[in-house]
Amino acid sequence: PAPTDPAGGSSARSTSGTDAARLVAFLRATFGSGTTKPLAWRRAQLRALRRLLIEGGPDLEAALVSDLGKSPAEAQVSEIGVVMAEIDHALRHLRRWARSVPVVVPYAVAPATARVVPEPLGVVLVIAPWNYPVQLLLGPLVGALASGNAVVLKPSEVAPATSAVLARLVPEHLDSRAVAVAEGAADATTALLEQRFDHIFFTGGARVARIVARAAAEHLTPTTLELGGKSPVWIDDTVDVDAAARRLAWGKFMNAGQTCVAPDYVLATPAVAARLTAALGRAITAFYGDDPGASADYGRIVADQHVARLAALLEGEQPAIGGSVDRAARYIAPTVVDGARLDSALMADEIFGPILPIVHVAGLDEAIRVIRSREKPLALYVFTAMRSVERRLLRETSSGAVGVGVPSAHLLVPGLPFGGVGASGSGAYHGKRSFDTFTHEKAVLRKPLAPDTFALVYPPFTPRRESV
Numbered sequence: 001p002a003p004t005d006p007a008g009g010s011s012a013r014s015t016s017g018t019d020a021a022r023l024v025a026f027l028r029a030t031f032g033s034g035t036t037k038p039l040a041w042r043r044a045q046l047r048a049l050r051r052l053l054i055e056g057g058p059d060l061e062a063a064l065v066s067d068l069g070k071s072p073a074e075a076q077v078s079e080i081g082v083v084m085a086e087i088d089h090a091l092r093h094l095r096r097w098a099r100s101v102p103v104v105v106p107y108a109v110a111p112a113t114a115r116v117v118p119e120p121l122g123v124v125l126v127i128a129p130w131n132y133p134v135q136l137l138l139g140p141l142v143g144a145l146a147s148g149n150a151v152v153l154k155p156s157e158v159a160p161a162t163s164a165v166l167a168r169l170v171p172e173h174l175d176s177r178a179v180a181v182a183e184g185a186a187d188a189t190t191a192l193l194e195q196r197f198d199h200i201f202f203t204g205g206a207r208v209a210r211i212v213a214r215a216a217a218e219h220l221t222p223t224t225l226e227l228g229g230k231s232p233v234w235i236d237d238t239v240d241v242d243a244a245a246r247r248l249a250w251g252k253f254m255n256a257g258q259t260c261v262a263p264d265y266v267l268a269t270p271a272v273a274a275r276l277t278a279a280l281g282r283a284i285t286a287f288y289g290d291d292p293g294a295s296a297d298y299g300r301i302v303a304d305q306h307v308a309r310l311a312a313l314l315e316g317e318q319p320a321i322g323g324s325v326d327r328a329a330r331y332i333a334p335t336v337v338d339g340a341r342l343d344s345a346l347m348a349d350e351i352f353g354p355i356l357p358i359v360h361v362a363g364l365d366e367a368i369r370v371i372r373s374r375e376k377p378l379a380l381y382v383f384t385a386m387r388s389v390e391r392r393l394l395r396e397t398s399s400g401a402v403g404v405g406v407p408s409a410h411l412l413v414p415g416l417p418f419g420g421v422g423a424s425g426s427g428a429y430h431g432k433r434s435f436d437t438f439t440h441e442k443a444v445l446r447k448p449l450a451p452d453t454f455a456l457v458y459p460p461f462t463p464r465r466e467s468v
């Protein structure tokens, strides 16, 4: 029987415990009915999601301006465009991804055939943060739909305008029997986390990740944890410093530094640091003019408490560039602190704002020691013309990803896994890996009853007395 809608609409405004239980039961009934399994349904949903992004584009852009002062051009490249590319990639490859794959059968088991059959997991939960509130909610949804699951989407309440637009657009465009948006704050997420899901895909910080992982353990639900950390940069004097500074300024000051893969801090010798600081000044002026506060291309900090947190990081520091804070406008200028100390507040936690500390080191050996003494970051960026330096950093450090000559852009390559390692997360997605994340690989062995080659392995293993 067709499942009935729990509350006359599949978008639960603020999810209480009973709402959450009803919502998951409703989606589970849809999944159980087989609605989401056919490739035709999955493709139709991916195309509908594409239409959502196109027709809802102006509303999403306006919401992103309201939440983050994000320029529509940046929203198209870093939010809507990323999801669009994932949809197109999935549509192109879905038939192949969803095929069962034959595998070789060892002689001991022959004659038989064996294959790996991908099957959807069931009802999955996607929890998103506020910094890329469209990309980080709908990007994982592409994988969840491509692999045929029912989905609960939990947007971040810290980007309220985007959350509200998504809660309206998703039921308008997607099959509301199978995809629901549950808005709300920590209490709503807590209510959702009490339910049993077949996978939880979480993007956010380590504190909440622990809460999610504990709740998931209660139901033995597998998780993907997309977290953050301090992504370091190594730059030496073999590169064009102006070109490198433009790349760094782009990756760092996009979205006012509120990017999980943004360069967090730079390690350089004092001489390179001085040249880089001057070049960063030129890049910032070229991008945002003399007053970035007046540029429509420069974003705002998402909420007052984050402005306060970032302003506190600057206390006692003497920025070489920027440093001004306008609390009322939630504005923090693009800021560079040359000669930041390793034991300063700037170097304690992920900055997640437009402040770039440059830490002086004696050379590559010391830089590698600093990187290795800290948690494994989500990304590591390298600016050098020397392949030997690049190779050493690759071999001697661990991070979710490495960008040589460019920050953040690895997430635009669908063939590359996007995810962390250690404290920066576990599991990965994008492209085929998104499909795999929400898929169970079912092992299927098929062996004819005759000839019964297994007679050789049946007991008794020792000769019976009467047959001796």
Ligand code: NAD
Binding pocket: 127, 128, 129, 130, 131, 132, 136, 154, 155, 156, 157, 158, 184, 185, 186, 189, 190, 203, 204, 205, 206, 207, 208, 209, 211, 226, 227, 228, 229, 259, 260, 350, 352, 378, 419, 420, 425
């Ligand atoms: P967060 O961990 O505070 O919140 C993420 C989500 O968890 C939100 O939807 C929020 O409503 C929910 N939540 C908050 N408190 C909760 C609680 N007590 N119980 C249950 N759910 C709760 O993260 P954030 O501040 O939105 O995002 C910033 C962090 O996310 C940074 O550390 C950043 O590096 C990381 N991040 C990682 C990626 C990535 O792809 N790896 C991308 C963006 C951001």
